[in-house]
Every structure is written in C-alpha cells, then in structure tokens.
Amino acid sequence: MDFTSASQQITGGQIAPVYLLHGQETSFMAQLIAQLVTATQAETAVRYDFEEDGVEQALLELQSVSFFLQQPLVVINNCTVFLSQGKNSAQGEALESYLQNPVSNRVLVLTVQADKLDERKKITKAAKRHLVVSCQTPKEAAALKMLQAYATEQAIQIQGNALAELWRRTGTVTLARNELHKVGLYAGGKAVTEADVRMLVTQTLEETVFDWVDHVIKGQLVTATEHLVDIERQGYDPLALLAMLARQLRLMWYAKALQQKGMRLDDIAKEVKAHPFALRVADRQSKKIPLAALERTITQAADIELDVKRGRRDPQHAIELFMLQCAKNVAGV
Structure with a gap:
C-alpha cells in the first residue's frame, strides 16, 4: 500500500494491529505515526531501536495490560531484520512470532529505511499478513503537488519555478520540507523565488x-x-x-x-x-x-x-x- 492510501485509511478510522513502513521518506513515516497516535488516542508513541534495544521490551509493552493508563502506540525503528543483509537472530524470531499472532487492540509500527524488503524471509512474509506501507520518494509531479500543499499549510508562499528548483536540489519530500522552512524564513512573508532557493539550498x-x-x-x-x-x-x-x-x-x-x-x-x-x-x-x-x-x-x-x-x-x-x-x-x- 502507498503512503496516501494508508493515511486515508487511518483518517477514516481503519486501524491495523501492525504496520511495516519502509522507504527513504522518513517524513511520511512520522506523519503516519502521528496520525496513529491521534486515531488510537494513545498517550504517546513509545519508541525503540531494533539494532540497539532489540524487541523484548517493546513486545512486553504491547502484551502488558494497564487498568489506569491509556495503552501506548509502540514503534520499533531500524528493523534491519527485513533486509537481505539483516541477520536472523533470537530478536528476529521473537518479532516473527508476535507477527503471527499480534495482541488485539494494540498497534505496533515497524520502520526500515529501505525501498526494498527481502521477500524470501519468513519474517517479511509474516509482516505482509498485516499492512506494509511504501514510504518511497514519489515521482516529480506528485512530489511537487505534495510540497505545494505543505507550503500552503505552513503559510509559505513559493513560486512554481522555485518549487521545481527546490525539488531538483533535494530529491526527497522529507529533505525538501525541511528546506522549505529555511527559505520561508529567509523570504520573510514574501514569495520564495528561484534565486532564494539557489542561494540557500545546497545541491545533493x-x-x-x-x-x-x-x-x-x-x-x-x-x-x-x-x-x-x-x-x-x-x-x-x-x-x-x-x-x-x-x-x-x-x-x-x-x-x-x-x-x-x-x-x-x-x-x-x-x-x-x-x-x-x-x-x-x-x-x-x-x-x-x-x-x-x-x-x-x-x-x-x-x-x-x-x-x-x-x-x-x-x-x-x-x-x-x-x-x-x-x-x-x-x-x-
């Protein structure tokens, strides 16, 4: 599923027990997680790193029942176990076991910054029983439309040729959004020009x-x-x-x-x-x-x-x- 479809589902109240977000657009992942926090009325998103923390504490968080506090949304970042270079381990086996039978009324979000997953792995097949969301960089036309909408939302005026130059110099929506704030502040309420972008935004x-x-x-x-x-x-x-x-x-x-x-x-x-x-x-x-x-x-x-x-x-x-x-x-x- 693509990012836009997943976002629309969450907005419509369709919440899955497990999400696997993969791709290079970390801003898409952050947006989906923020939407899930709101939709599930979780107090917060409790975050772990697969490489540094493993999964034991995260799974314990999902499996524990609290009678007093709202259950948190659990996020495990950097899940390299889904990649071909990711090594199989006890942590991966524990995560695979959870994916086979996730706790109802809980939400687990797994993220991996890679466009392609290793489809041969059992853990990837287990994750595909749930919602796998592609957070890949969109094509130029779609990216420009997203960035224009984001600029409008942030009350940043930017000329069409300036937006195209910003995209050419950044190449991802995530990086372009970050640079938009910088050029917007520089313009001081005026429309951002192509010259502004050339002066302030370094090419990749x-x-x-x-x-x-x-x-x-x-x-x-x-x-x-x-x-x-x-x-x-x-x-x-x-x-x-x-x-x-x-x-x-x-x-x-x-x-x-x-x-x-x-x-x-x-x-x-x-x-x-x-x-x-x-x-x-x-x-x-x-x-x-x-x-x-x-x-x-x-x-x-x-x-x-x-x-x-x-x-x-x-x-x-x-x-x-x-x-x-x-x-x-x-x-x-």
Missing part, C-alpha cells in the same frame, strides 16, 4: 555530480572544474567519477547508434537495462556529438581507467586529463 552530491557530467560532455570546462572542486570537497572518489562519466558516454552511444538502426528510446532503455529518463538525457547530450567522437572518447576513458587501476596514473590527474579530452572530442579537435 548526486545532483552536483550529474551537473558535472553534463558540463564535461558539453565541453564547458570552466563550469565543470568548479563543480569538480565542490565534489572533491565532499570526498568523492575520482575513480568513481571517471566510471560514472564513462557510463554516461556509453548511454549516449547506445541512444545515438541504436536509434540510427531504427530503435525507439524506450526499447533501447529496456535493451540496455537503463531508466527511460536516463536514456532521454543521454539522447539530448549526444545530439551534437558525432558517433565516431563518442567511440573515441569511450576508448580513451577505458584506457585512462586502466592506467589508474594499475597505478600508472594519479586519479586526480586522470580526471582532469579526461575532462580535457572530452572537450577536444566535443569540439571536433
């Missing part, structure tokens, strides 16, 4: 790297170098950057070469197992670059990467050299 590392790749491929060395300095400050591995740039060049080659053979971009994406959006970006980037120049650049990338791995070339020098070679190939030098 992934977005900075994407921009760097784009500028290198376009031969914009000055801007690319500025981005490279920002990336290096954040400790990004030069060899990883080189590999990422080489991968984008290969996608550009696929987009150009296979379209010339009559294939559609969506079919190419399936063939090379890439996201359709990534292929569209690669297609745009490859428009002004001859196929031969792309092939030459990909070969150079492979040679330089091999030199780095064999210790014949310094990684930092390799990145700078390859940026220069890319610019020459794009310019047709």
Whole structure:
C-alpha cells in the first residue's frame, strides 16, 4: 500500500494491529505515526531501536495490560531484520512470532529505511499478513503537488519555478520540507523565488555530480572544474567519477547508434537495462556529438581507467586529463 492510501485509511478510522513502513521518506513515516497516535488516542508513541534495544521490551509493552493508563502506540525503528543483509537472530524470531499472532487492540509500527524488503524471509512474509506501507520518494509531479500543499499549510508562499528548483536540489519530500522552512524564513512573508532557493539550498552530491557530467560532455570546462572542486570537497572518489562519466558516454552511444538502426528510446532503455529518463538525457547530450567522437572518447576513458587501476596514473590527474579530452572530442579537435 502507498503512503496516501494508508493515511486515508487511518483518517477514516481503519486501524491495523501492525504496520511495516519502509522507504527513504522518513517524513511520511512520522506523519503516519502521528496520525496513529491521534486515531488510537494513545498517550504517546513509545519508541525503540531494533539494532540497539532489540524487541523484548517493546513486545512486553504491547502484551502488558494497564487498568489506569491509556495503552501506548509502540514503534520499533531500524528493523534491519527485513533486509537481505539483516541477520536472523533470537530478536528476529521473537518479532516473527508476535507477527503471527499480534495482541488485539494494540498497534505496533515497524520502520526500515529501505525501498526494498527481502521477500524470501519468513519474517517479511509474516509482516505482509498485516499492512506494509511504501514510504518511497514519489515521482516529480506528485512530489511537487505534495510540497505545494505543505507550503500552503505552513503559510509559505513559493513560486512554481522555485518549487521545481527546490525539488531538483533535494530529491526527497522529507529533505525538501525541511528546506522549505529555511527559505520561508529567509523570504520573510514574501514569495520564495528561484534565486532564494539557489542561494540557500545546497545541491545533493548526486545532483552536483550529474551537473558535472553534463558540463564535461558539453565541453564547458570552466563550469565543470568548479563543480569538480565542490565534489572533491565532499570526498568523492575520482575513480568513481571517471566510471560514472564513462557510463554516461556509453548511454549516449547506445541512444545515438541504436536509434540510427531504427530503435525507439524506450526499447533501447529496456535493451540496455537503463531508466527511460536516463536514456532521454543521454539522447539530448549526444545530439551534437558525432558517433565516431563518442567511440573515441569511450576508448580513451577505458584506457585512462586502466592506467589508474594499475597505478600508472594519479586519479586526480586522470580526471582532469579526461575532462580535457572530452572537450577536444566535443569540439571536433
């Protein structure tokens, strides 16, 4: 079930005994838990961490009966036992046993910050007998709609292009909501502009790297170098950057070469197992670059990467050299 449907069910009074919330949007999880506290009239949400606290105390809390106090809502965070890398343990077995037969009129919420669960595990199958809620990052259109509603709720005015730039720089609703408060305070009651967002909101590392790749491929060395300095400050591995740039060049080659053979971009994406959006970006980037120049650049990338791995070339020098070679190939030098 998705976040919106789960939220609507709780608002409508449909409460499940167990919820497993998974995904990267922690603000969605927090919202659902807050709704459950209200809906169940619990005094509070009693929180535990699976890795640090285990489950014994949490299960005891659920199984104990109080004649004087309202029963609390129990939350166990960081439930790594549902992931492929999560180890089976006595704690996991105890939790699985509870999931097989949860206490009626109690609510247990389990959270795990991961988009995918290990469906092969018995404990995951036991949890799927209850309500599993995906708190994954929505697509851009849905995210912008959520953020606009949140801005209105918080009495923050923000221009449409500013909201789009905020989303581009954050990439998750949770992070964007946090940044909205900052830019809203800065605007001081006025509408937040795109310039405000650019000045106050730092791009994610992934977005900075994407921009760097784009500028290198376009031969914009000055801007690319500025981005490279920002990336290096954040400790990004030069060899990883080189590999990422080489991968984008290969996608550009696929987009150009296979379209010339009559294939559609969506079919190419399936063939090379890439996201359709990534292929569209690669297609745009490859428009002004001859196929031969792309092939030459990909070969150079492979040679330089091999030199780095064999210790014949310094990684930092390799990145700078390859940026220069890319610019020459794009310019047709």
